[in-house]
Amino acid sequence: MDARRVPRNVTDPKVRQVGFFAPVAPLDGSPSGPLRPTTPSPPVSGNSLSPVMIPLPRHLSSDNAPLSPLTGRRRRLLPPRGADKAAVKQNTHSASGLTPGVTDGGPPSEVQKEQAPVSSLPLKEKTTKAERRALQEAQRAAKASATADGSKKSVGASAVVTSANANPKKVAKAPPPQKKDSSSVAASEKRGGDRQTDKDRKKDVPHPRMQFDDEDRVEKAKKRSVVKQTEARYRVELFRHLPQYEHGTRLADLESKFFQLDPVHPAVYKVGLRFLTGDISGGNARCIAMLQAFQESIKDYSTRRDKTLIEKWDLPAKINGYVSFLIECRPLSISMGNAIRFLKTQIAELPLTMSESEAKASLLSDIDRFINEKIILADKVIVGHAVTKIRDGDVLLTYGSSSVVEMIFLCAHELGKQFRVVIVDSRPKFEGRMLLRRLVGKGVSCTYTHINAISYIMHEVTRVFLGASSVLSNGTVYSRVGTASVAMVAHQFHVPVLVCCEAYKFHKRVQLDSICFNELGDPDAIARVSGKEDINYLDDWTSSENLQLLNLTYDATPSDYTSMIITEYGMIPPTSVPVIVQEYGGEHLWI
């Protein structure tokens, strides 16, 4: 049990920014409020907080006091909830949310009631607490030396925060009510936050990605990897920093290992294989598939018995293992990275005292909620926004196949709007054909062409709708390769370009070109031209050492080609992306 507390005492310092950045709470509430039928509006009290609250001296020793009683209390609370566990996920979730009394915006009074007795509770379990303390210290030291895993966790103040907070779960919205009910707690927490902000900001800077031209690191990564990957023989010089593997061999290799790969859960394994074969593609589909696989694996998870306390709760490690397995199958998209970060945060913030089954249930419901709110509902809102931009007689152009854009077209069609769709497609994936098939099947009038003809067709187009794999914080739209060309030509012809993208795909990273980061597809896909057997000049391309094939997967569209980005938070110009990333992007808003 105690071991599990270790990861979660690393608490999000960003939380404390809530006090300073007043708009956060209402912002969160207003746009997403209607989206969540289950949750009442979040506490707006955060707004009224002033950052000028007098910080009380923080005594570490006395900090312990509230902690233990609380845990005691929570433990007392646990059994009934554990019994409830069979109940619906939503229920469990709201219950677990309520205990901390914050997340779901339960009435503050309740929280007060709950917490008031807490502080007055007699100290119990002194010994265990001391133990835990020691553990925490050790962990903290260890963590501090290691680099954080990309999420904005601050380690230094974690103990303080955790103890002060006393409800590590859903720390995100914890501060407001707390500050209300006990100023001393709030103040100490605040001070922690104060101190942390700068450091924290620095940590916000995204990690440099693994560079595959760095031989040491590649060697290390190889040792860890599950899948044996043979490196491509003829690598494109310009892209040495990206992984370039032989594609044909991996699938067979993985399939043969199906029963040997112990560390990988079958569900994850299955998803990984489907990523590898290209069975599942598209940002949302991949993200959902991955999260659902994680759900499966969490369901089957149990703490290990043969390990020491600390090592017992190895779910984060397991998830890390899965993630690296998935990366080996296909590099993660930025949206998947965001989802994983969300999941890790959720795991880290689990209350120490939660029973295993409850923790699992809570995680499962968290994932469910993420899928529902961040993807499915977000898409609905985006469709609602975008449909207003379609008028009768419009000719709408789209490139490739984006799930959101497809929904927009179908929705507009159902609304009885008269419009025509131009689908621009490109090699080697020809994703547009699927979209064409589906749209034509629904009775939408379509024109199909290839990307080279874009300048020809752009004359008649009135709007361009594009999907995105990610939107980076300098406004760059990172999407299927070719999107940039389409946006450029549209810009040249003064046709508005509307990029539809869920906010969970936004990322802090910035990128200027498509070369520094990208994903390389299977070069053989370029050599073969489907349906044209007479074009076979490149069949034996590997035999010539001067010849390389480059199959880029993404490109970066400069922000000036984008007229508007449609997200669930509304329709924004590309310059507002960093605002969304800053205000809505942190984990504190994932819930």
Place this chain on the structure above:
Amino acid sequence: MPDVNSLVNEFLIKLKKRKIEGSKATAKLTAELLRSFISQKRLPHTNQAGALIDAVKAVGEELIDANPVELAVGNIVRRVLHIIREEDLSLTTAAVGGLSLSAESDNEDDVDQGDHPALSAAAVAAAARSTLRPPSLQTLLEDMPHSTAVPQPSSSGGDSEGKSKSADKNSMTRKLKHNVIEAVNELIQDISTCHELIAEQAVEHIHQNEVILTLGSSRTVTEFLCAAKEKKRSFRVFVAEGAPRYQGHALAKELAARGLQTTVITDSAVFAMISRVNMVIVGAHAVMANGGVIAPVGLNMVALAAQRHAVPFVVLAWGSQVLPCYVVLLCNQAELTISIEKMLAYGNILCPLYPHNPEVLLNELKSPSELLDFGEFSDCLDFGCGSGSPLLHVVNPAFDYVPPNLVSLFITDTGGHNPSYMYRLLADYYSADDLVVRRRSTS
């Protein structure tokens, strides 16, 4: 005679069926056809040139109609017409010169008194020549007093031919045909060697370690790149494959075989890669007088991307491939003595080529089967027999129009030129009278 006609018909069918591809191949075949046509053409004793011109025009018209998009056909026809005129002119001047050498040599002052009966032929010939010759200070000076004579060189030229021919028939009857065939042979020679002339300039434009991007395939581009390679320049080439014909594959294979570092990319990746490219080198289908280029589909996108990243966009073009005359309209050049009104007066069908959107009017839509399998979408495609409007259209254009402002440089067999200079080359290649080949069909 019958075999010429059958040759012509065969060629026409080939053109109509689009069996001949590539402007160079078409140009060569057209020139060869015209050569055999001219050699077998029986000419009357009087007004040989006029008869020949009319005959060639008639054939040329048919050829152009067979594939109006293959601009090289029309250009070669115009070139041949121009050759006939020039040869005729040189014969005439030689003859006149022989008769009155003194008048020819120092008639600069006399020409304005063109009414003089003895000199009229020479004067008109000189005037006509001045429109053909690349401008020099002398011709400019000559031009000024002639401003009235220049606009109708064809009619007066015809008259002059009639007059001069009546003067001395025998010397020229065989000579004209012979000379014309010689000149056409030269033209054919030029067409086949123009690569080399262009490729010779490669070293001046490609230097060590450059990265060059090209799209699709063109003989000229291949030769150009290989020429630079042979001069021990080592550089890398990105080849965009050029859907839907994927000629880039063949190009890439050839370049790699010749030892160039070649990387094939998809067309969609052009924008992604262009930031690392030093120069874009492409071939053209035809070049317009305003410096715009009719190029294989996709090049406008490449040119825009190149402009965005300030990468030079270089078009390789050879003389006769280039310059379909009608777009002269754009430039509205006085020395070509043809104006929009005149074209419209002829009711010229080429007028739709007025380039407000040339890519639509000069384009050719290819079969949708290059993009989609008919089997796959057979239920929604319109095969021309279904009732009601079909849900699915497939657009597969063959050419793009690249406006002159996106082109950094033309490299032709006569050297490098700015887009704004292209109209000037017209005067070298074509005679102003032949700009409208189809005059007869409309009048």
